Amino acid sequence: MSMLTPPGMGGKYRITGNAYPRMRRPRRRRYVFGALAAVAVIGVGGWGTMQLIDVFSGGGGAKPATRAQAAACAAQASPAAAPLLPKPAQVTVNVYNATPRAGLAKTTADELRRRGFAVGKVGNAPPVYDKKVPGAAMLLGASTAHDGALRVLATQLTGAELRVDARKTADIDLIIGTAFKSLTAKPAADKALAAMAAPPKPDGHC
Template sequence: MSMLTPPGMGGKYRITGNAYPRMRRPRRRRRIVLAVVAAVAALGLGGWGTLQLIDVFTGGGKKITAKAGQAACKPRAAASTAPLPPKPAQITVNVYNATPRGGLAKATADELRKRGFTIGKVGNAPVEYDKKVPGTAILLGAAAANEGPFRVLATQLAGTQLRTDARRTADVDLILGTAFKSLTAKPASDKALATLATPPKPATTC
């Protein structure tokens, strides 16, 4: 019996030989250590990646500022600018009454004169329009009137119809219709006229 065999044991439990059995350390502790090291490395890489993303989206911590004396946004000239409308004194208006109400053309012409317009002819509407204008009024003039006189007169009364004819003169006819009551209140018409005469501001680019 070998000295390694405990007393009273034999058979298959008998230990033979003169060398002691090798005792191995459990592998569980090694696995825990490796798991901890891997977790620390993953956290470190994640934090570094987050810092890189922050630098990308914030420009690396550098601030972009405009140079001294240089505006951040520069005005850009408009591609096309509409010409400014004429002043009321530059527009000759013929006032015609197409309604059964007497004196309407004269009263309206007098008010337009007070507002700075130049008055031409005043009287009853021509036969083709007399008692045939159910709306507020008709503005009648040459095709060029669309670019200026019509826009200016439209600030003085709402709901007008715009029509052109073959005339070569710059005067404009104002034919009052059945629905006409009065001109737009002067404060409101003055405000609309001032807005119309203000040139648009150029667009800006940054």
């Protein structure tokens, strides 16, 4: 009798031999592993397909532009015309000296005339401004001249203060202040004037 045969049992219940019965794994686990493997293969295949589509379509993974971005790019592609600024010959400048130094109004007016500006009155500053302009100069004109004639004249004098008053005429005042030394060098002034009249360039983000 084999050692594996329980006491009192024999005949057809007797276990003989040296081999043990093998236990098979449940078939359910095989099905689960097979399903997981199939999902993994499908996922990898789908990802590879998307990568190929992206490469052949020239895409870099960038997100599609929004409507606002598309509108901005369209505006940059067709920039608005530069604001129409008056030419120096169309700007009449009154030159006033608000400093104790004599002759500044005349020499400054002569230089502006050589640069193409029309010159109006030349003399000492009115009492309300006389010796009360600490900066290089004050440019004064009507509110309608702020984005036009005043800006054009400002290219000729770095650091000038722009102000508006209640006048109805088109002329503007250049009131020379205590810190004034000279007008901006003509090459630099011409460059600033040309840049101000040029249309804006696209920023290159489209």
